[in-house]
Amino acid sequence: MRTAYTSDQIRTAERALMATVPEGTLMRRAATGLSVVCAGLLPGVYGSRVVLLVGSGDNGGDALYAGARLARRGARVEAILAGSRTHAGGLAALLDAGGRTAGTDVIERADLIVDGLVGIGGAGELREPYRTLALAAGAAPGLVVAVDVPSGVDASTGRVDGEAVRAQLTVTFGACKNGLLVDPGRSFCGPVELVDIGLGPYLPDPDVASLTDDDVADLLPRPEAESDKYRRGVLGIVAGSDRFTGAAVLAVGGAIRAGAGLVRFASAETAVRQVRNRWPEAITTVLDGPSVAEVGRVQAWVLGPGMGTGEEAVALARAVLATDVPVLVDADGLTILANDRSLLRRSAPTVLTPHAGELSRLLDVPRERIEAARMEHVRRAVAELGAIVLLKGSTTLIAEQDRPVRVNTTGTPWLATGGTGDVLSGIAGTLLSGGLSGYDAVSCAAHLHGLAAQAASTGISGGHGPIAAMDVATMLPQVIRSL
Numbered sequence: 001m002r003t004a005y006t007s008d009q010i011r012t013a014e015r016a017l018m019a020t021v022p023e024g025t026l027m028r029r030a031a032t033g034l035s036v037v038c039a040g041l042l043p044g045v046y047g048s049r050v051v052l053l054v055g056s057g058d059n060g061g062d063a064l065y066a067g068a069r070l071a072r073r074g075a076r077v078e079a080i081l082a083g084s085r086t087h088a089g090g091l092a093a094l095l096d097a098g099g100r101t102a103g104t105d106v107i108e109r110a111d112l113i114v115d116g117l118v119g120i121g122g123a124g125e126l127r128e129p130y131r132t133l134a135l136a137a138g139a140a141p142g143l144v145v146a147v148d149v150p151s152g153v154d155a156s157t158g159r160v161d162g163e164a165v166r167a168q169l170t171v172t173f174g175a176c177k178n179g180l181l182v183d184p185g186r187s188f189c190g191p192v193e194l195v196d197i198g199l200g201p202y203l204p205d206p207d208v209a210s211l212t213d214d215d216v217a218d219l220l221p222r223p224e225a226e227s228d229k230y231r232r233g234v235l236g237i238v239a240g241s242d243r244f245t246g247a248a249v250l251a252v253g254g255a256i257r258a259g260a261g262l263v264r265f266a267s268a269e270t271a272v273r274q275v276r277n278r279w280p281e282a283i284t285t286v287l288d289g290p291s292v293a294e295v296g297r298v299q300a301w302v303l304g305p306g307m308g309t310g311e312e313a314v315a316l317a318r319a320v321l322a323t324d325v326p327v328l329v330d331a332d333g334l335t336i337l338a339n340d341r342s343l344l345r346r347s348a349p350t351v352l353t354p355h356a357g358e359l360s361r362l363l364d365v366p367r368e369r370i371e372a373a374r375m376e377h378v379r380r381a382v383a384e385l386g387a388i389v390l391l392k393g394s395t396t397l398i399a400e401q402d403r404p405v406r407v408n409t410t411g412t413p414w415l416a417t418g419g420t421g422d423v424l425s426g427i428a429g430t431l432l433s434g435g436l437s438g439y440d441a442v443s444c445a446a447h448l449h450g451l452a453a454q455a456a457s458t459g460i461s462g463g464h465g466p467i468a469a470m471d472v473a474t475m476l477p478q479v480i481r482s483l
């Protein structure tokens, strides 16, 4: 499990650690680690041009001490002092090592730009002159390394108001910060290198976590010698309609390829015919009115993709939500819930899988506000709706009351194509019916979905290319085998 923390959590841990070591030890550890990573990025340290963007706080101090180390190894290090004050010890160390201060024009000629403007002490939109420097670093040809967090990215949430430094690499200290995993912040970081400064024993329970392949392999339900299809888990899917059939075919495909014991599919006649043609493995029922009693026993339901939002669909959603097994609600099912939140009052767990637009309807908050502050809104959704919530998008977030928000990092932007969400709901439904909690089921489903998309997108050449939603379902068995 990879873990991440808010700025406040990091500061509290740092204070506890600092009380046990001589003053300056942590910054020395941080700066040493930073200088080693920077040196590794340069073809040769001697003679290379390094520019430090130095803010008024300790983030600037880290940059200055690291710059001093590079200067001692023969780099030509120039510091642009951007703050109202400058870390005195760091500046003295740099000057002592042969570095110097300079004006902003040196950015253009740098081989390496070290962003020490603001770290975990940053708040709100970057002010001038930091903002202009952030833009200049992004436009310059040199490599940009962010110190601790790209300046302008909120370390606790990943929020970016205005401009931020766009780094090719982020060197972070002690522990990962939330904002390095969550978009939009994540997209400014490049790969993240963690420098150990001894914080481990002082860290609290994480605020954010991200599953690894090994975590998912451990959680996945697997058949045993005495398994049969019923014990492995029976998933009910209510999806599709006479008008929309594709979503149903894709959701059933995701479920079957993820290893369902049995899928019972129930819908209008046209959707049932399509599913039967494509997936003979599923047991199908043509629904005659808003009752799911004739479908048979299931351990979990997926409700919503392509089912429509008319009166009949609402009555059907009501019937599924009235059952006492876990229900995953997606797509049209979410629109139905947004119009009548009382449907969420149920005895068994409910899992919601909205994208930002669907969450916007559920919370009555503009979509742009959700996209700019995804962590806050996924947490708010859990609190207000009393459900487990998976928020889709460039980073997928999974939240449950009193648990760390999980971030899925396995996807690819090629997933942004019609129908991939339907496949995801099928995968998650299978894991839910197989006995995983809602939180684990959607976390593992998002992980597998992302890996399958990567595998489908990476063709013979190893580059990335387009995928169709069904390709994601098709790759699932190979991905599960590889874990």
Ligand SMILES: NC(=O)C1=CN([C@@H]2O[C@H](COP(=O)(O)OP(=O)(O)OC[C@H]3O[C@@H](n4cnc5c(N)ncnc54)[C@H](OP(=O)(O)O)[C@@H]3O)[C@@H](O)[C@H]2O)[C@@H](O)CC1
Pocket (backbone or CB within 6 Å): 014, 018, 026, 027, 028, 030, 031, 055, 056, 057, 058, 059, 060, 062, 083, 084, 085, 117, 118, 119, 120, 121, 122, 123, 124, 125, 126, 127, 128, 130, 147, 148, 149, 173, 197
């Ligand atoms: N603690 C430790 O043990 C260790 C800490 N370490 C390092 O310290 C870093 C934290 O240092 P920190 O607390 O000094 O804050 P930091 O991120 O440098 O920025 C604070 C200053 O920035 C400014 N500022 C804020 N927002 C702004 C904005 N929007 N736009 C413009 N300016 C803005 C504001 O300045 P002011 O407005 O007061 O001039 C504020 O005072 C941490 O990320 C890590 O790198 C490591 O060495 C490991 C050990």
Ligand SMILES: Nc1ncnc2c1ncn2[C@@H]1O[C@H](COP(=O)(O)OP(=O)(O)O)[C@@H](O)[C@H]1O
Pocket (backbone or CB within 6 Å): 331, 355, 391, 392, 393, 394, 395, 396, 411, 412, 413, 414, 415, 416, 417, 418, 419, 420, 421, 422, 423, 424
């Ligand atoms: N830029 C992106 N990077 C990674 N994954 C993405 C991106 N955009 C969308 N996705 C993923 O693609 C899927 C799209 O789902 P959804 O919006 O429900 O589509 P549909 O309703 O067409 O099935 C989600 O799993 C989402 O997280």
Ligand SMILES: [K+]
Pocket (backbone or CB within 6 Å): 059, 115, 116, 117, 118, 119, 146, 147, 148, 149, 150, 151
């Ligand atoms: K920084």
